[in-house]
Amino acid sequence: MIFTQRKMKQFVFTIVCVILVLGFYKSWARTDNEHSLFSHQHLTKSTDNDMESSLNKAKNENPPGYIEINDLQEANNRIRELEDKLQRIEVKIENRVPKNFPTVKFLNYKNRKRILVTGGAGFVGSHLVDRLMLAGHEVTVVDNFFTGRKRNVEHWIGHENFELVHHDIVRPLYLEVDEIYHLASPASPPHYMLNPVKTIKTNTLGTINVLGLAKRVGARVLIASTSEVYGDPNEHPQTETYWGHVNPIGPRACYDEGKRVAETLSYAYMRQEGVSVRVARIFNTFGPRMHMNDGRVVSNFILQALQNDSITIYGDGHQTRSFQYVSDLVDGLIVLMSSNYTLPINIGNPVEHTIEQFALMIKDLVGGTSKVVELAAVEDDPQRRRPDISRAKKYLDWEPKVPLAEGLKRTISYFAKELQRTKHSQRDSFEMEQLPLFKNDHDIIENL
Ligand SMILES: NC(=O)c1ccc[n+]([C@@H]2O[C@H](COP(=O)([O-])OP(=O)(O)OC[C@H]3O[C@@H](n4cnc5c(N)ncnc54)[C@H](O)[C@@H]3O)[C@@H](O)[C@H]2O)c1
Numbered sequence: 008m009i010f011t012q013r014k015m016k017q018f019v020f021t022i023v024c025v026i027l028v029l030g031f032y033k034s035w036a037r038t039d040n041e042h043s044l045f046s047h048q049h050l051t052k053s054t055d056n057d058m059e060s061s062l063n064k065a066k067n068e069n070p071p072g073y074i075e076i077n078d079l080q081e082a083n084n085r086i087r088e089l090e091d092k093l094q095r096i097e098v099k100i101e102n103r104v105p106k107n108f109p110t111v112k113f114l115n116y117k118n119r120k121r122i123l124v125t126g127g128a129g130f131v132g133s134h135l136v137d138r139l140m141l142a143g144h145e146v147t148v149v150d151n152f153f154t155g156r157k158r159n160v161e162h163w164i165g166h167e168n169f170e171l172v173h174h175d176i177v178r179p180l181y182l183e184v185d186e187i188y189h190l191a192s193p194a195s196p197p198h199y200m201l202n203p204v205k206t207i208k209t210n211t212l213g214t215i216n217v218l219g220l221a222k223r224v225g226a227r228v229l230i231a232s233t234s235e236v237y238g239d240p241n242e243h244p245q246t247e248t249y250w251g252h253v254n255p256i257g258p259r260a261c262y263d264e265g266k267r268v269a270e271t272l273s274y275a276y277m278r279q280e281g282v283s284v285r286v287a288r289i290f291n292t293f294g295p296r297m298h299m300n301d302g303r304v305v306s307n308f309i310l311q312a313l314q315n316d317s318i319t320i321y322g323d324g325h326q327t328r329s330f331q332y333v334s335d336l337v338d339g340l341i342v343l344m345s346s347n348y349t350l351p352i353n354i355g356n357p358v359e360h361t362i363e364q365f366a367l368m369i370k371d372l373v374g375g376t377s378k379v380v381e382l383a384a385v386e387d388d389p390q391r392r393r394p395d396i397s398r399a400k401k402y403l404d405w406e407p408k409v410p411l412a413e414g415l416k417r418t419i420s421y422f423a424k425e426l427q428r429t430k431h432s433q434r435d436s437f438e439m440e441q442l443p444l445f446k447n448d449h450d451i452i453e454n455l
Pocket residue numbers: 125126127128129130131132149150151152153154155156174175176177189190191192193194195198209213231232233234289290291292293
């Protein structure tokens with residue numbers, strides 16, 4: 008019995024021990040699991056922290072130009088944005104520069120001339136450029152864009168026969184050319200009076216540079232002179248033999264005397280250096296591409312009438328002018344250049360009108376409600392101006408063809424379009440898909 012009790016005690020003790028051992032093992036195993044999980048998490052966290060700190064360390068330690076993965080992505084996005092932007096600009100440029108140029112005549116090497124037009128981005132110059140380009144010549148325009156605009160010749164930019172050079176004629180230039188039309192000079196009173204010294208330089212130094220170039224390369228030069236060399240004339244109509252009546256110290260002298268010196272220089276180069284010169288004394292000319300703010304009678308009156316403003320006349324309106332349409336002038340310049348006539352020659356329209364008549368004619372053609380009003384007369388404003396064109400008729404077989412009303416209609420329609428296109432965006436969306444066949448500069452104006 009005693010044995011049994013002892014054995015029982017031993018057995019119970021063993022069971023308790025086993026239970027304790029098992030319980031202890033179980034709790035140890037769970038703790039170990041949790042511990043290992045915790046250690047794993049701890050390890051991961053510490054690895055991230057380590058990486059971050061090592062990247063930061065690397066960033067600080069790396070030389071400039073080091074890019075992180077995030078930066079690379081940002082850079083890629085930026086590159087994509089810039090590529091899109093570039094594509095849009097390319098499309099814009101393609102729209103602005105016509106792919107199809109006006110069709111030009113083909114001239115063989117013998118007949119094709121290399122022609123320089125100074126002031127070719129201006130009003131008259133750009134019409135001359137159109138005509139010379141359509142005829143198949145190689146044309147270089149030199150212009151400082153003082154009063155000219157690239158837009159006047161933009162339809163030729165990129166054409167193999169055309170070149171546009173941004174250059175001030177007061178500085179010498181070196182080109183290989185056969186003919187030079189020297190038109191570079193501001194032409195309207197507000198423009199040439201803006202910087203009188205520069206106007207004198209352009210017409211004197213500029214003309215010397217052009218004549219020097221002509222001498223070097225053996226080119227023929229046509230000088231765009233002006234009826235202003237006659238000043239406020241005592242002789243009417245003005246013949247080329249009239250020496251003029253110019254106030255040498257008046258506000259217009261920078262232009263009038265500048266042009267007179269340009270003529271003097273031309274004949275000095277002809278006599279002394281054997282340069283072949285032509286001198287066109289151009290009378291008032293009008294047409295599309297005239298400056299809208301040049302203060303000249305035609306542009307002033309048309310703009311005022313189109314905007315229903317008062318049409319302003321300076322003085323009593325009885326002073327006379329004779330206006331030629333620009334295509335007639337271009338005909339005259341081209342025929343003079345190809346002629347053998349070397350003395351000055353008047354190129355103008357002899358049909359004379361009073362300023363008041365012009366104002367009323369323009370008012371009628373435009374319609375609208377403008378009134379004609381008189382303002383104080385302008386200093387040194389010539390009272391009468393009409394060319395005698397007997398020389399041009401005799402030696403060039405030239406006379407103007409375009410009637411005043413016809414020329415005015417074309418000019419009014421151009422100005423009306425210009426007023427509509429005041430917003431830059433309208434010009435940007437301007438597309439030139441299929442260009443028609445242009446016979447002359449007028450066709451170009453109508454269609455572009
Ligand atoms: N339009 C007329 O009624 C008229 C009358 C008589 C004479 N002209 C003469 O015809 C020529 C052209 O006149 P327009 O009416 O076309 O004038 P415009 O002002 O439209 O053109 C003159 C051009 O010469 C450029 N120019 C001016 N100074 C220059 C310089 N230093 N270097 C390079 N380029 C320069 C201008 O930027 C412009 O493109 C001028 O010489 C002018 O004296 C014109």
